[in-house]
Amino acid sequence: MASPKTLEIVTATVPVLEEHGVAITTVFYKNMFNEHPELLDIFNETNQKLGRQQTALATTVLAAAKHLDKLATLLPQVTQISHKHRALQILPEHYPIVGKHLIGAIKEVLGEAATDDIIDAWTEAYDEIASVFIQIEHGMYEEAMWQGFALFKVTKKEAVATDIAAFTVVPVDKSENNSGNDSANALEIDLSKLILTAGQYITVKTDPKDSDHIALRHYSLYSASTDTGIQFAVRRDNRNEHHGLVSNYMHDQLEVGDTVLLSAPAGDFALNQDLIQQNDIPLVLMSAGVGVTPVLSMLEAQVLANPKRPIIWVYACQNIAHHAFSDQVSKLLEQAESVEKHIFYFESGQLLDAAWLATLPNPADIYVCGSMPFMESMIDGLVALDHGIDSVHYEPFGPKMSLGG
Ligand SMILES: Cc1cc2nc3c(=O)[nH]c(=O)nc-3n(C[C@H](O)[C@H](O)[C@H](O)COP(=O)(O)OP(=O)(O)OC[C@H]3O[C@@H](n4cnc5c(N)ncnc54)[C@H](O)[C@@H]3O)c2cc1C
Ligand code: HEM
Structure with a gap:
């Protein structure tokens, strides 16, 4: 305390740090990477270039500091970040490095205004916040199905939309590991003993030719079944002339028979277990583009657990060529007893707007995944229609910008 x-x-x-928040974290990253270049293998270079992680860390430390006397109230948000940290293999020994450089950056940016009392107070505050993260992550490491990154082999790769490839991977047996990959602590992972939860993601560790660094990226499971292996799908992410590093590597270079390193499944975007067996509150699964992956696994989980529950499937994408997993979704929906399916092709002018959202039942148990603008407009629209924020769940495919408050 x-x-x-x-x-x-x-x-x-x-307030003073808020004013200088981005400057402080920019200095922090510069100094930290100078002293610890090995951390460039953990941090997402693109997020760094686009300033995304700077904002996330700055706002989070400040938001946490505001709640220093009641950090327990931040547990849901800390847990979500900790899932990412665990997936990326952030360890307790990393925290003092971040602490040293964060406090150092506060000193550097504030100059003489940073008195000893202020520096001591922020050091104590950081240690307090870090210990909450370390404790939560300790529990997650203990529960994880395997530690570190384990070696998997691609057994299937197929196009499920014009820009999306689906991968199935299976654990590589130690005896089979002739990849020359030392970090391949593939352990003895028994596929039949894996338990996946719909909505979770795995993290791939790649070493693309086009980068000086290792690159880690998260991909959501599109099925929680382990019958054939672990299944995830990757959209080729080329929004501009800077082509997405890992997604292009996965599309162009990772083929059946190749190996890939994965850390154990993570994430807390999951179906509300209390409602799965109840048929009076419908399940609404809304997604756009490759955001379909986690909600497709939820659809499968719901249909398997209780096909009687009403399901509303809402999917938006550019056009029919971009419509991912269309057949799989139709087959699953056929198994459910009460179904609505709504597809929106933006190119044809079909809009998923506030007026349409008003046609959804309330109460409903709603899960949303897609680009940030898509999710923001859906969540804002739903909240404006009096859907309680507790009944609207979402998974951003990028850093969350704040911890709230
Ligand atoms: C929890 C979670 C689950 C996810 N699940 C999935 C999933 O199921 N499927 C999926 O496909 N993705 C998923 N993602 C996203 C995924 O992790 C990657 O972010 C995505 O594949 C892009 O990675 P990349 O290396 O290809 O692109 P990056 O190299 O990280 O680039 C990202 C984007 O920025 C642009 N860019 C790159 N460099 C620059 C620059 N210098 N200036 C301007 N723009 C630039 C690129 O064109 C690209 O569009 C998920 C993310 C999270 C956090
Ligand atoms: C109390 C200290 C810390 C806080 C408050 C914090 C906060 C955050 C936040 C808010 C995110 C974004 C989560 C998201 O994607 O939704 C994040 C991601 C991340 N954190 Fe931390 N973090 C802390 C410590 C650390 C440490 C010690 C390391 C390792 C040196 C680390 C490495 C990362 C990495 C690699 C990411 C992924 C984002 C990216 O690569 O761009 N963090 N952290």
């Missing part, structure tokens, strides 16, 4: 003096100083200086 932080001392009263620390609480007082931190609360009083949060």
